[in-house]
Amino acid sequence: MMQDRMLGEGIARQELNLLFVIDNSGSMEGEKLGAVNNAIRDVMSIMPEIQEDTSDATIKISALKFSDKAEWIYSEPQNVEDFKWKDLSAEGGTNLSGAYDELSKWLTKRSNGGMMPDIGGVAPIIILMTDGLPTSYDWEKHLESLKKKGWFKVALKYALAIQIDTDEAMDVLNKFTGNPETVLKVYTAEALRKVINVIAVTASKVKSNSASMGVGAGAVNGNALAQNEIASKLDEVEDVEW
Amino acid sequence: MQFNKNDSITLDDEKLTIVEPLGEGGQGEVYLVEYQGNRYALKVYKDEVSSDFRYNLKNNIDKGSPSNSFLWPKLLIDFDNDRIGYLMDLRPKNFVSFVSYLTGKNAFASREVMLTWCINLCTAFKKLHEMGYSYQDLNDGSFFLDQTNGDLLICDNDNVTADKKNLGILGKMRYMAPEIVRNEMMPDVHSDRFSLGVILFMALCLGNPYEGERLKNYDIVDEKAEYELFGSNPVFVYHKTDKSNRPIRGYHTSVLKRWAYIPLYIKEAFHRTFVDGLTDRENGRTTEIEWLRLFMRYRDELIRCPHCGYEYIYGFGEKTLVSSCPSCNTPTKEVCILELGKHKIVLDLGKKITAAHLDKYSSEYNKTVATVIANKNNPSLWGIKLDLSDPVEIKDASGIQKTIAANGIIPIIRNLKIKFNENIIGEIK
Numbered sequence: 287m288m289q290d291r292m293l294g295e296g297i298a299r300q301e302l303n304l305l306f307v308i309d310n311s312g313s314m315e316g317e318k319l320g321a322v323n324n325a326i327r328d329v330m331s332i333m334p335e336i337q338e339d340t341s342d343a344t345i346k347i348s349a350l351k352f353s354d355k356a357e358w359i360y361s362e363p364q365n366v367e368d369f370k371w372k373d374l375s376a377e378g379g380t381n382l383s384g385a386y387d388e389l390s391k392w393l394t395k396r397s398n399g400g401m402m403p404d405i406g407g408v409a410p411i412i413i414l415m416t417d418g419l420p421t422s423y424d425w426e427k428h429l430e431s432l433k434k435k436g437w438f439k440v441a442l443k444y445a446l447a448i449q450i451d452t453d454e455a456m457d458v459l460n461k462f463t464g465n466p467e468t469v470l471k472v473y474t475a476e477a478l479r480k481v482i483n484v485i486a487v488t489a490s491k492v493k494s495n496s497a498s499m500g501v502g503a504g505a506v507n508g509n510a511l512a513q514n515e516i517a518s519k520l521d522e523v524e525d526v527e528w
Numbered sequence: 529m530q531f532n533k534n535d536s537i538t539l540d541d542e543k544l545t546i547v548e549p550l551g552e553g554g555q556g557e558v559y560l561v562e563y564q565g566n567r568y569a570l571k572v573y574k575d576e577v578s579s580d581f582r583y584n585l586k587n588n589i590d591k592g593s594p595s596n597s598f599l600w601p602k603l604l605i606d607f608d609n610d611r612i613g614y615l616m617d618l619r620p621k622n623f624v625s626f627v628s629y630l631t632g633k634n635a636f637a638s639r640e641v642m643l644t645w646c647i648n649l650c651t652a653f654k655k656l657h658e659m660g661y662s663y664q665d666l667n668d669g670s671f672f673l674d675q676t677n678g679d680l681l682i683c684d685n686d687n688v689t690a691d692k693k694n695l696g697i698l699g700k701m702r703y704m705a706p707e708i709v710r711n712e713m714m715p716d717v718h719s720d721r722f723s724l725g726v727i728l729f730m731a732l733c734l735g736n737p738y739e740g741e742r743l744k745n746y747d748i749v750d751e752k753a754e755y756e757l758f759g760s761n762p763v764f765v766y767h768k769t770d771k772s773n774r775p776i777r778g779y780h781t782s783v784l785k786r787w788a789y790i791p792l793y794i795k796e797a798f799h800r801t802f803v804d805g806l807t808d809r810e811n812g813r814t815t816e817i818e819w820l821r822l823f824m825r826y827r828d829e830l831i832r833c834p835h836c837g838y839e840y841i842y843g844f845g846e847k848t849l850v851s852s853c854p855s856c857n858t859p860t861k862e863v864c865i866l867e868l869g870k871h872k873i874v875l876d877l878g879k880k881i882t883a884a885h886l887d888k889y890s891s892e893y894n895k896t897v898a899t900v901i902a903n904k905n906n907p908s909l910w911g912i913k914l915d916l917s918d919p920v921e922i923k924d925a926s927g928i929q930k931t932i933a934a935n936g937i938i939p940i941i942r943n944l945k946i947k948f949n950e951n952i953i954g955e956i957k
C-alpha cells in the first residue's frame with residue numbers, strides 16, 4: 287500500500303462547485319430560515335455518497351449569506367466532508383447587491399484572485415433563496431457586472447421564492463436565473479426542504495458524473511440533463527409552483 | 529422510491545420481501561430483498577422500458593453470465609404497473625469500488641495484486657466478447673476490486689447487448705471510443721476494446737489518457753470541450769511525436785510519476801490503442817489476449833526491493849536491466865530466473881507460476897500451479913512449491929535426474945532443468 291501512495295495522490299479530478307446563496311434578513315426569521323438550515327444539513331448528509339460514486343469530479347461547497355451585508359460562511363470552497371453547517375440566524379435588510387458583488391469575486395479563476403479552479407472546472411450550480419424584495423435598490427447594476435462572469439453565464443442557476451409571489455419579486459429572481467423555468471415558488475417549510483434537496487443533490491449527481499452523451503443521440507448538455515431530472519423529481523413535491 | 533421497507537410482492541406464488549432500499553441511480557432504484565430464503569439486490573426501472581430493452585435483458589438472463597466476475601442479472605420481474613426489474617446477487621463485502629481506488633481512498637496490497645486485477649479485467653472482457661456481447665456503457669462506476677487478491681466484480685450489466693446494437697444508453701465521453709463520441713458508429717467489440725484501454729490506463733497511471741495540457745484551452749470543461757478532447761481531436765498524453773497534450777505538472781501528478789515506471793512493452797500497447805487505434809479501430813487497438821500476455825509478462829518480472837519493499841520491474845523489455853530500486857536506490861538483488869518457453873519469471877519470494885505458463889492455450893492466468901517459498905528452517909534457501917496434478921522431472925547441471933512429487937518442492941539452483949510435461953521444459957538461470 288505504501289508504494290502506491292508514494293506514487294501519487296490519486297487521479298486529477300474536475301471541480302464542480304455548488305453554491306448556496308441565502309437571504310438571512312429579518313423577514314426570514316423562524317420557520318423559513320429553520321427550513322433552510324434543515325435542508326442544507328440534509329443535503330450535506332447525502333453529499334458524501336454522491337462524491338463516492340464518481341472519480342470524474344470533486345464537489346466543492348460554498349455558502350453565502352446576505353442581510354445588511356453579504357458574507358461567505360467559509361473563506362474558500364470546501365470538500366464535501368469538510369463542510370460543516372452552522373445554523374444561520376435572521377437579522378437586518380436584504381442587500382442583494384452585496385451578494386452579487388461577492389458572487390462576482392468568487393466566480394473568478396484562482397489565479398485572478400477568485401475561487402474557481404484554473405484547470406478542469408465544470409459549470410457551477412448556484413441556488414439562491416430569498417423571501418422578499420432587495421433593500422438595495424441598485425441590485426440590477428450589480429447583476430449586470432455579475433452576468434459578465436463566464437462562470438456565472440454557464441452556471442446552472444436556481445432561485446427559490448419563499449412564500450412570496452408578487453410580480454416584482456419574481457422579476458428579481460427571473461433576472462437572476464435568466465430562465466423562468468428555474469425560478470420556483472415554495473409555500474411551506476417542508477416543500478422548501480425537499481426542493482433544496484432535490485436541486486442540490488440531483489444537480490451534483492448529474493454534473494459530477496462528467497458531461498454525458500447518449501449513444502446515437504449526440505452530446506447532451508449537462509445543465510439540461512440536470513434540469514430535466516430535477517423537474518421530474520419536483521413533480522412529486524407539493525406546494526411548489528414554477 | 530417505488531417500494532418501502534417490508535413491502536412484499538408475489539412472484540409465481542413465491543413471496544419477495546423488500547428488506548430496505550439500497551440506492552438510486554439515473555435509470556432505477558435498487559433494493560435489498562429476500563426471495564426463496566436468500567438475499568438479493570433488486571433493481572427496478574423508474575420508467576417503462578422499451579420492448580427491445582426488456583427482450584435484451586431477458587435474453588442476457590437466459591444466456592447466463594460470461595464469468596463469475598460479472599454481477600449478472602438473474603431473474604426478470606414484471607410488475608403490475610408495467611415497470612420491470614431484475615434480481616442479482618449482492619455485492620460481497622470484500623469488494624471496494626474502482627472509484628475509491630482512483631481517488632486514493634483505497635489501494636491494492638501490491639503491484640502484483642493490481643496486475644492480477646488487470647488480468648481479471650481483460651479475461652472478463654474476453655469472455656464477454658466471445659459470447660458476442662459488448663459492454664457499451666463502460667465507466668469508472670462499473671468496477672469493483674478486492675484489494676488483497678485482485679478479484680474483480682463488474683456491476684451494471686443490464687446495458688450489455690449483442691454487438692452493434694444499442695439501447696440509447698447514456699455514457700460518459702471520457703471513457704468512450706472517439707467514433708462513438710462523434711456518433712459515427714454503434715458500440716461494438718472494438719469500441720469496448722478502446723474503453724478497456726482507458727480503464728487499464730486509469731488503473732496503472734491514475735489519469736485519463738487524453739487529459740493533458742490541452743485542458744488549459746478551456747476555462748470550463750463542458751460537453752463541447754469534452755467532445756473535442758475525446759471525440760473530434762483526441763491527442764494521447766504520451767503521443768510519441770505530438771507532444772501538445774502532455775500531463776500538466778502539478779496537476780496530473782499521479783500520471784507523471786507512474787508512467788515513468790511502466791515497462792516499455794506496456795507503454796507501446798497503450799500508444800497503439802490511443803494513437804493508432806484512433807483511426808484503425810479494428811487492428812490498431814490492443815486486444816484482450818495481447819493485454820493478457822503483456823500483463824503476465826509484467827507480473828513475471830516484478831521484483832521486490834529488499835530494503836524498502838518497493839516492487840519494480842527487472843527490466844527484460846527495457847534498454848538495460850534495472851540496476852537499482854527506483855524508490856530507494858538499493859542495488860537490485862540477485863535472483864534466479866526461470867525460463868519457460870517464452871516466459872521469463874523472476875524467482876522472487878512469493879512469485880507464482882500459473883496454469884497459463886504451462887499451457888499457452890490456457891486462459892487460467894490466475895490459477896497458481898507453483899509458488900516460490902523460503903525454507904522454514906533456513907529462510908535464505910528458496911524453492912518452488914508445486915501444486916500440480918502430476919509429478920515433474922528435474923535434472924541438475926551435472927546431469928543427475930530426480931522426480932519431484934506433484935505437491936513437492938523444487939530447489940532453486942542455477943542451470944536446473946525442470947520438465948513439467950513433454951512439451952514444457954524450463955531452466956533456472
Ligand SMILES: [Zn+2]
Pocket residue numbers: 833834835836837838853854855856857858
Ligand atoms: Zn527500495
